Amino acid sequence: MIGARWALVIAVALTLQSSLVAGIELFGSRGDLVVLVVIAAALAGGPDQGAFVGFGAGLALDLLVQTPFGLSALALSITGYAIGSFQGTVLRSAWWIPVLNAGAGSMLGIVLFAVGGEMVGQDDLIRGDLAGIIAVVALINMLLILPAVRAARWAMTDTRPRLSSR
């Protein structure tokens, strides 16, 4: 059931990314809702959840683009694990902490994708407008992280009836 909910969240994110977000450019760059979903999963469920969702969402994205298959899965699984691990060390609970984590996670996800791509022979992923791409993705994800974390918590809710222990 949890898997089905995560599949739905990832499918909605991919649909919105390809039909709405991809058509809206800010300073020549687009947002990235797939990275947002992974960061939200990490913040809501910890490093393991972040890595698992990162792998699944990344693989789903890799099916729809022509970059190396598995590259998004690798970059996003590491991003999800890293953000989830960092979140576990935070003792305070404040609304701006997930927002900062969304910015940091966006930067990490984009950089890992670009560096990983260059390592497997994809030319020109590390290019002049990379900083602009990171800034736009981070800005949009920082604005949307709080509702995204709510969606992640919904996806993690196990609605199966619990057996009585009596």
Place this chain on the structure above:
Amino acid sequence: MLSSITVLTLDFRGAGFVSELRAAASTVFGPVRSAASTVFEPLTNAWNGMVNYDDLADENTELRAEIAELEGDAVRGADAIARAQDIEDATGLPTVRDLSAVLARVVSGPISNFDHTVELNRGSDHGVAEGMPVVTGSGLVGRVVQVTGGRSVVRLVTDPDFEVGVRHVLSREVGIAHGNGEGETLTVNDIAQGVEVQEGDSLTTSGIDRSIFPADIPVGTVSEVDSSSSLLAQELRLEPLADLDRLSFVSVLQWEPAP
């Protein structure tokens, strides 16, 4: 992480299941994506209209002046075109005009910041095959890289992995043009020093032996010439003739390279 590296390695080694998986995903997801794009199109149009209004107004003024100039050139060029057609008919040489084409609509653009592909609403059921060139009335758009029954994916000329053999129209010198990313010019590295190339000169596909494109498809115009990058060759910057930011309808040329 290990699973991701395994999958990456398999793709790097050319495992066939990747293209089959992508084709299946495109078949399943394509209609959903198209429907969602239709729903959200007014929003994206409103956003682009607000953000790009000044640029569009300036571009409109420039284009009107350019159209006036081109109307004059068309009259002057009509005679040359007629004479060239006579020569081609007399020699029996095949040209790009002889190729049949499939008209297709662009149903979705690049998904991410690192994606340089568009999706068309025509596929193998309509005669589209992998490797076919895609053009507009202005020039080369790209090449079909993935095909399913009803859809196909086109890699754009601006993709960093895209290469095309080109010919400088005036000097007939040939070189290879490479993409440099969305919104960027193409780079041509192999035009010999001493060949006179000026800004505004046109380059077409060369179509030389075993080329993956037929000859004489307009590719771009020279925007910059750098003669200092190498002792033997000049580096040219090429502005694509096709307007890749506003693709709506394209033609898929039913041409496949010789084996």
